[in-house]
Amino acid sequence: MTTIDMNSWVCPLPLRTHPAIVMGHGGGGKLSAELVEHLFLPAFQNDALASLGDSSILNMGGTRLAMSTDSFVVQPLFFPGGNIGELAVNGTVNDIAMSGATPLYLTCGFILEEGMPLDQLGVIVTSMGAAAEAAGVQLVTGDTKVVDKGHGDGVYINTSGIGIIPHDMDIAPHKAQAGDVIIVSGTIGDHGMAIMSVREGLEFDSEIVSDTAPLNHLIATMMAASSNIRVLRDPTRGGVASSLNELAQASQVGIVLDERKLPVQPAVKSACEFLGMDPIFVANEGKLIAIVDPEDAEKVLAAMQAHPLGKHAAIIGRTVAQHPGILVARTGIGGTRVIAMQIGSQLPRIC
Numbered sequence: 001m002t003t004i005d006m007n008s009w010v011c012p013l014p015l016r017t018h019p020a021i022v023m024g025h026g027g028g029g030k031l032s033a034e035l036v037e038h039l040f041l042p043a044f045q046n047d048a049l050a051s052l053g054d055s056s057i058l059n060m061g062g063t064r065l066a067m068s069t070d071s072f073v074v075q076p077l078f079f080p081g082g083n084i085g086e087l088a089v090n091g092t093v094n095d096i097a098m099s100g101a102t103p104l105y106l107t108c109g110f111i112l113e114e115g116m117p118l119d120q121l122g123v124i125v126t127s128m129g130a131a132a133e134a135a136g137v138q139l140v141t142g143d144t145k146v147v148d149k150g151h152g153d154g155v156y157i158n159t160s161g162i163g164i165i166p167h168d169m170d171i172a173p174h175k176a177q178a179g180d181v182i183i184v185s186g187t188i189g190d191h192g193m194a195i196m197s198v199r200e201g202l203e204f205d206s207e208i209v210s211d212t213a214p215l216n217h218l219i220a221t222m223m224a225a226s227s228n229i230r231v232l233r234d235p236t237r238g239g240v241a242s243s244l245n246e247l248a249q250a251s252q253v254g255i256v257l258d259e260r261k262l263p264v265q266p267a268v269k270s271a272c273e274f275l276g277m278d279p280i281f282v283a284n285e286g287k288l289i290a291i292v293d294p295e296d297a298e299k300v301l302a303a304m305q306a307h308p309l310g311k312h313a314a315i316i317g318r319t320v321a322q323h324p325g326i327l328v329a330r331t332g333i334g335g336t337r338v339i340a341m342q343i344g345s346q347l348p349r350i351c
Contacts, residue, residue: 026349028237028283029342033246052250053173054098054234057165064167066101068092069160075349077124077154080194081210084157085124087285087351089131089139090214091236092159097216098232098288100171100223101163103135108142108159113152121155135214137161168227175230176251178321181297183290185218185304186211186312187263188240189279191286193271195350202274204267213286218309225303228293235289236351238342239281241327243289244317245341249325257317257329257339280329281342283350291319 024031041049048056055068072088089106096103108128112121132139190211197208215234222229231251235243240262248255264272264279272279286309292300297315304310327339 023348024343026237027342027347028242031343032237033341051172051174052246054095054232055101055161055163057099057172064101064165066096066099066103066163066165067161068095069158070095070351071156071158072351073153073156073349074195074351075153076195076198077120079198079210080207081191082212082285083124083127084155085126085128086131087210087212088157088159089128089135089137090212090285091351092161093135093137093214093216094234094285094288096161096163097214097219098171098234099163099165100169100219100229100232101165102220103137103161103163103214103216105140106132106137106159106161108139108157110142110144111152111156111158112144112146113154114146114149116152116154124155124157131214135216169223171229171232173231173233173247173250174252176247176253176291176319177230178253178319179294180230180253180291180319181294181315182244182255182257182317182319183292183297183301183304183313184235184240184263184316185215185288185290185310186286187265187268188235188284188287189264189268189272189282191284192239192282192347192350193268193279196275196347197271200275202271204270206267208265208267208271211284211286213309215286215288215309218304218307219288221303221307221310222290222300226292226296226300228296229290229300230293231289231291233289235284235287237283239279239283240289240316241278241280241339242341244327245339247289247291248319248327251319252324253319254321254323254325255317255327256320256336257327259329260332261314261316263312263314277347280339283347285351294318 304313
């Protein structure tokens with residue numbers, strides 16, 4: 001067995017506190033970021049990877065392609081509003097769309113556990129086909145592996161995808177400028193709380209349903225309304241707070257969030273209060289954050305609200321020149337607080 005010299009790693013200190021992988025490394029917070037920055041980036045370094053967007057941008061003979069990959073290990077496999085199959089399709093479609101690309105083709109890899117009921121797998125695969133059709137993409141190649149019973153939680157799915165970026169499109173995490181307006185496309189925390197309500201056996205006055213959905217058609221509507229959309233991000237693991245922290249750091253702007261304007265469903269708010277969680281850190285699978293030129297913000301907002309997936313869209317904050325790289329929030333009582341990225345995750349294995 002090869003011995004790894006951790007002292008040769010780039011800035012190894014954050015990883016030394018965890019000599020083995022912990023659940024927090026997959027949670028989209030500081031531990032995830034440190035794993036990528038100090039281990040994976042130095043090993044795989046190249047210009048396409050360095051941008052750390054939802055997808056990588058590849059220039060192929062004058063045609064710009066967006067490419068992304070994602071793996072899905074959600075438990076339970078079936079949850080209110082969806083299942084692991086359609087989640088896998090929508091997740092990769094959305095990652096590609098966040099660069100302004102038109103998603104075209106997906107691959108899928110299945111890690112199946114021995115004993116997985118074929119009727120359950122049939123439902124998952126059928127839902128993947130329906131999700132691909134709804135998004136306007138094709139699943140063109142794939143792979144299947146089987147692992148021993150007790151080693152796979154039923155099924156894990158990997159999806160990769162590719163799309164084409166229009167020549168005049170320039171959307172990227174580092175494009176935000178001071179004074180821009182921040183818009184969220186709808187209520188936050190729905191997916192994470194849908195998963196938790198099943199795991200914990202919680203019941204509320206109204207069922208909490210996952211928001212899993214393909215966002216490429218909503219983005220097309222937004223881009224038709226304005227060419228001044230600077231940044232798009234889908235706030236999945238780590239929620240809105242983690243995504244805004246990442247964008248503040250990428251663009252080196254400060255972000256001021258108005259907590260009173262965050263759209264949260266009453267049942268989601270109640271679930272978060274009961275479990276001691278903050279909806280701003282809870283994962284979403286069918287929402288996006290847009291950072292837009294202030295002159296076009298109302299126009300983009302109106303276009304989003306006219307679309308079924310953006311009817312609850314709201315302006316939630318602005319970018320500022322002060323405190324670059326830092327997210328702060330104005331609270332309901334008029335104060336302010338710094339919202340730092342969490343170390344790990346409130347909710348492991350939600351996607």
